[in-house]
Amino acid sequence: MDVTMDRRRLLSTAVLGGAGIVGATALGSLAPEAAFAADPVLVEPGAPDPNFAEGRVSKVTGSMLLLTGSDTVLHSIRVTDGTSIWKLRPTTFDNIAIGDGMYVRGLRLPDGTLAADSIWVNIVNLQAHITSVGRNLVHLDHRGQRIVGHVVPGTTAAVYNGTPAISDVSLLRVGKHVQVIGAWHPDTNEIDIATVYAAA
Template identity: 65%
Template sequence: MADILGRRRFLSSAVLGTTATVVAATTMGSLAPEAMADPKLDVEAGAVDPNFVEGRITGIVGGLLITTSSDRTINQIHLTKATSVWKLRPTTTDAAQVGDGLYARGVRMPDGTLAADAVWLNIVNLQVHITSIGRNVLHLDHNGDRIVGHVVAGTTAAVYNNTPAVVDLSLLEVGRHAQVIGAWRPDTNEVDVATVYAAA
């Protein structure tokens, strides 16, 4: 509980501008895409986490994102110097664009807005079968849907059998199962691949 209260005070001061020094939100937890599903607060099973938002960005006003969730709920999310942002890789708050999908975790302010400590833009986590491999592209099947996975130089990596990530994708095999974490290209069937988890 002390950790939650400390986080709430920290983010409140960042939103309200009452602190001179703001550290990166990654000091409060990992920004790795795998951490997106790691709950920060104790929430009863089946209950909605009030400090977590999903949806698409419908407007941006300064450091405030307006989003519409899948249940049509409208949320307002504050981005501050303390907010860590992931969009294929760690980036800045300027990377957010109208139309981006979003997951955000933070603390609710008294006015109902969310002060975000971490935001993941367009993140996808797909269980796929590799149907073909081309130059800088993976063709994937996700539950019957065709997905084009773009290999991004300097970013895309593979993890084989739980070993450390490497840039060598040569051990990927057509017909094999894989897990792909990446950034969706909104309104397409294409993703930029961050990490492929596969058996070698």
């Protein structure tokens, strides 16, 4: 069975308003790490992936989003009952705001609109060094840029040496290299931390 084609058929049904739509999380992971995974659709080297878009929200109308990509290309995104949305945690369409940045994976429709399967809002993936640790704060240096990471009780998880994720971030140490996946506060140097990967 071609899982990609089944996902596309379900998403097409969602766009056309079919009943009993399965959430996109049933079609693939909404975990933030999935935003950075390769799309199973084969794309010619150097060609843009037709089923992916990124950018900042410039307009919200009904169930449509207009994104201005980092390359200034405009993307029309259709959100359906089958779209899964992540903004530090699974959330709903009404939590998307103008100015938010996002990655979108879905199905390109004949009119050029991208029907969204999964949306990751304000997602960041940073390689950094810890410069200080405070109560619910981790200060980071990312290529010379200072980043303030907020530990969000009940949401933030730490993975030490590849072990299962835990909520205890007390083993984070100044000077250590970490990978941080989180949600950016637009137009600031602050993020909310979803997962921090570190050596204990």
